[in-house]
Amino acid sequence: MNLPSPSYDFLTSTLQNLPPETPEWSLANGATARWHERGILELIPSQLNDATDRVLVSCGVHGNETAPIEVANGILLDIQQGHLPLAAHVLLMFGNPEAMQAGERYLDYDMNRLFNGQHAKHPATREAQRAALLEQEAAAFFERAPAGCRRLHYDLHTAIRGSVFERFAIYPYLHERDYNREQLCWLESADITTVLLHSQPAATFTYYTSRHHQADSLTLELGKARPFGENDLSRFAGIDQALRRLLSGRREPLPPFANERFQLFRAKYDLVKHSDAFRLHLHDQVENFTLLEDGFVIAEDQDVRYQAQGGNERILFPNPKVGNGLRAGIVIEPVTI
Ligand SMILES: [Zn+2]
Structure with a gap:
């Protein structure tokens, strides 16, 4: 052995x-x-x-x-x-x-x-x-x-x-x-x-x-x-x-x-790509945890609009190339536990 x-x-x-x-x-x-x-x-x-x-x-x-x-x-x-x-x-x-x-x-x-x-x-x-x-x-x-x-x-x-x-x-x-x-x-x-x-x-x-x-x-x-x-x-x-x-x-x-020593976030909602009309209004190289300005339209898909609220939200794992019905990104916000 x-x-x-x-x-x-x-x-x-x-x-x-x-x-x-x-x-x-x-x-x-x-x-x-x-x-x-x-x-x-x-x-x-x-x-x-x-x-x-x-x-x-x-x-x-x-x-x-x-x-x-x-x-x-x-x-x-x-x-x-x-x-x-x-x-x-x-x-x-x-x-x-x-x-x-x-x-x-x-x-x-x-x-x-x-x-x-x-x-x-x-x-x-x-x-x-x-x-x-x-x-x-x-x-x-x-x-x-x-x-x-x-x-x-x-x-x-x-x-x-x-x-x-x-x-x-x-x-x-x-x-x-x-x-x-x-x-x-x-x-x-x-x-x-x-x-x-x-x-x-x-x-x-x-x-x-x-x-x-x-x-x-x-x-x-x-x-x-x-x-x-x-x-x-x-x-x-x-x-x-x-x-x-x-x-x-x-x-x-x-x-x-x-x-205070951590940056904790919780997932607020998923950006879901429902159709081929899905448009993500973030550039291809956008970094994870990029801050989303209050009122910014993050993505649109036919009659659905995803709009940032409050100025504390951030984007995680944006990917507009996923198949329809799948998650094209997560909107997150700060949280404490
Ligand atoms: Zn991996």
């Missing part, structure tokens, strides 16, 4: 679709790696008990968002080679290996619209099969977790569009649960203080794990999407260091939550 070697590179083997020679092997410091599927690796610490954190780290759900993949792979290499101790039970996922290989966001369908059972509606797409597999793997991981441990899921992304706030998180809709302020403070320790609090169910990976497995789940948007090898990883130092502290069990005391 000692193969592969300490130089085994999970990212390369995922891209080349080469399974390791043995499905389970020893890492430094008594930890164990267990290969599940292409792009899915479980890391088991030598000391595993009911209080051990269960942490799902996913990246590459969009195949061209490479920086988080490189960050995660770098952390894995350091655990493997004994430079970083492992204190958490980890499931690492490279979400969409085929799209990663192709350098594309997705091949057939946006995978982060296919979770929470939506994959069953698009069975012919490659992403639907993969999303179903990721759900099964996440379910098996969290269902084995004892009641008292922390269940955490961070789904790491980057964006093509620029952003007024370079890094931000999306907190999936929690239904009756309250926000975990300790998680917000952990985000702050990763240099992320802008958070969208989602106000309805979604077909995203983090909504799925939050809703069905009671995980504290967050989607993290960490900066610009670039091809493999072209990332300035120093811009990702905040999340890199925060994940390293978490996975190695260094729980440093964090200051208590205070609204």
